[in-house]
Amino acid sequence: MTRIASWNVNSIKVRLPQVLEWLEADSPDVLCLQETKAPDDRFPMRELEAAGYHATVSGQKTYNGVAILSKTEPSDEIRDLPGLDDPQRRVLGATFDGLRVLDLYVPNGQAVGSDKYAYKLDWLEHLIDHLSVELAAHEHVVVVGDFNIAPEDRDVHDPEEWRGEVLCSEPERSALQSILALGFEDTFRLFDQPEQSFSWWDYRMNSFKRNRGLRIDLVLASSALARRCTASRVDAGPRRLERPSDHAPVVADFNL
């Protein structure tokens, strides 16, 4: 069994104890992190290596930053989308024993119509182009991360409140559908799930206690890999801890 997980930690410095605890409890083979908010020379390599994990990083100061923690060594790492010259560290790809892993921190987009929203849609276009290349090169591809898109209304606590807003707008959802149409499955929807399952809850307004959330953290698997998926879930446990990330980990198991 191979377990792949994704967690937007909103600062690896603050969340390191929770990450170490979660690695110990859930023993993923690969844990992809987003919003590490740390330059590579400030990433806590030693602590994670002591826990038995390699750390492959692409970070920056203050914002963004992605990392892949893995039990085995990576190869063929990428840190950019081809054709997109971008200082923001949002992409990390690596291969582990024939499994191609892409860790994404998709731009938030701020508000529909803003410059950041245009950047998000442009970024997604470059992502779609690159994922077709990845699919052509690898049979088993898993694309995980904070997509900052709720795929469908059932992934939103109040679809009418969010209708047309950033994270839910039609162009964003259309871009995600284009990714799926390349030949990916949203592994969460391969299984029966509790209603009102979300992966992100705003820090404000007691959103978590009221379960006012969105499911924006996804594990997508290429068709051949999806056939080997045995489970996919959100682990809301860490969101209940003191000083939590605003995101919960998402986890998928594969018969590999």
Next chain:
DNA sequence: ATGGTGGCGCGGCCA
């Protein structure tokens, strides 16, 4: 309601 909460870093940006 243009707030609210949290991280970074020490004022204001970003989510």
